[in-house]
Amino acid sequence: MSNLEREIARIQATETVLGAPYDFGGKPANPLRIAFMLPYAHEFSLLCMGPLALYDLINRTTDLPAVAERALMYECLTGTDGSFGLPEGAVYRSIESEAPLAEADIIGVSITNGGDLPAFFRMLDLAGIARRREERAATGGPLVVGGNGGFANPEILGDYVDVIAMGEGEDSFLELIRAADRHRTDGTTRDDLMVQIARVPGLYVPSLYHAEHAPGGGISGIRPTSMTVPAKVTPQFLEVGDLHSAHFVSPITDGNRAMVVPTLGCRWECHFCNLGVPPFRQAPFDLLDSYLDRLEATGVSQVIVSSPTFTQYGKRHALLDRLKNYRTASGSKVTTIIGSVRADELSARYLDAVTELGDFGHLYTELKLENTRGIITIAPEFAAPDLVRIYNKTMTPQRVAKAINLCRDSAGIANIMLYFIVGAPGETEADRLAIADYAVEVFENLRSEDGAVIVKLQQFMPTPNTVSQRLDMVDPLLIDGYIEKIQERFVELVGVDAFDRHYRLIWGESSRLLLESVCMRGDRRIGRVLERLHDDGVDFGRISDAEFQQALASHGLVHTRYLRRIPLDEVLPWEVVNTVDVAAERKLIADIDERVPGRSGTEAGDDASV
DSSP states (O other): OOHHHHHHHHHHHHOEESSSOOOOTTSOSSOEEEEEEOSSOHHHHTTOHHHHHHHHHHHHOTTSSEEEEEEOOOGGGBOTTSOBOOOTTOOOBOSSOSSBGGGOSEEEEEOSSGGGTTHHHHHHHHHTOOSSHHHHHHHTOOEEEEESGGGSSTTTTTTTOSEEEOBOOTTHHHHHHHHHHHHTTSOOOHHHHHHHHHTSTTEEOGGGEEEEEOTBSSEEEEEESSTTSOSOOOOBOOOGGGSOGGGTBOSEEOSSEEEEOOEESOSSOOTTOGGGSSOOEEOOHHHHHHHHHHHHHHTOOEEEEOOTTGGGOTTHHHHHHHHHTOBOTTSOBOEEEEOOOOGGGOOHHHHHHHHTTSSEEETTOOOOOSOOBSEEEEEEEOSSHHHHHHTTOOOOHHHHHHHHHHHHHOTTOOEEEEEEEESOTTOOHHHHHHHHHHHHHHHHHHTOTTOEEEEEEEEOOOOTTSTTTTOOOOOGGGHHHHHHHHHHHHHHHHOHHHHHHHEEEEEOOHHHHHHHHHHTTOOTHHHHHHHHHHHTTOOTTSOOHHHHHHHHHTTTBOTHHHHSOOOTTSOOTTGGGOOOOHHHHHHHHHHHHHHSTTGGGOOTTOOTTO
């Protein structure tokens, strides 16, 4: 038995399906084989709610001619030198089937963030599946369908992916499966199948659109290749009653943890956040309540409440009360991990309910604190009140101060995590340095001798399908310098000892941000760049600026073309799926230019805030 087989056997031994076992006896004969490829090890793969919801839905829909499987980045695939590869003699396969993954009919690839798109090539190579769609079409290879937030700009892998599911796939993905099943017997060509799929709302078929590439990067136009293909593809967001239950509760557990998603979307529409893109919806409380009953009976000891808008959930207190009364098999309380909350939605009642849970914390407590529990996360985003207003945020200093006062009066809250954006258009150096002053004031108001304020900084990235999508961005290589100055300001304010005891500064790596800066708003040539870097064996977690710039130049691309502000009259690479109101874009640009005069004439890629 190979290391891969042993690892899969361990996974099978630890997994429990939360609900009735899958019964494939009523499935139509010769069902299609659907394999979801997840770029994570087993533990984190069980938190990928989008593909897991489809996996569970496919396997529970009796009349659907398909069965679903999962393939992971198994731990045994990682070498001691960080390389990836199959053990000698092993065949890359799913958890559920010994047959090679390359023999599946449809491959679903889930990518969470744009910077993770290089994982696409690694996964297909492991499976022995041709990367480019025309190669698979010529040999009868599987259809490759992309989905999740990493495909917010679907053009990057347009030469590689057959179909991209925009939004929620409970309807569209099942329609794709049915079309693929009919294709097996109706004598149509693969091209005919692609046209049928393109007519399904929410499914984008890149091969049926032709883009005119602009010199250096971007496009000058994009159009369907025939009159039978829709000019626009609108991401699909479904009513609560049309969503599968596994959209709200993880369908499988490893026996240790499980996840509930009380809310989808957000009631607010901040200009750079895609949380407000889908409509706000709430999980039925009865669904969550009965699910927790099953977890309790199974002995799950940790429940993740995955919702950055949990304080918007109408039944939040009922859910917190249910978690408070949850007991594991040993009789101990469950460990509850809760995502960030909105400061303007905090209340004393909410904090009291959370602290009564006992052992709780933040979803990403990779923090070196003596006490990583009792963390409340608040996202002011900016220290300057007018920037908060310009970007349609609601976290005014007054509202945050009120929230901190509530935390101070709550005995269970010892640590505050603050999220801030750096490098946003309209921002000045003084605005960035004020982040330190803001955090120090928060700590002083918290009045906790053993507490801490964790400041998590993220670079502004103009996300497709948000009002800020056309704005310029700072070269990621400048961000480290920004962080250093913010840290110097902290030390200036409180001294080295107090900074080390009570403050943490967390930020991302510039190499990842380099990738995101082009993957968020690039054209199909960026996919070729990523493929070249993959073939050259570049470590995407440590890519140097020289490697990055050379790869771009080899395809005639210039990095500053992706950093610049995109004019309102210029076609976006993701124009086919763009739904943003131009008037809102125009208003945001005007407000930014009014705050920092002269920005409208800024050269491409320049940092006007310095």
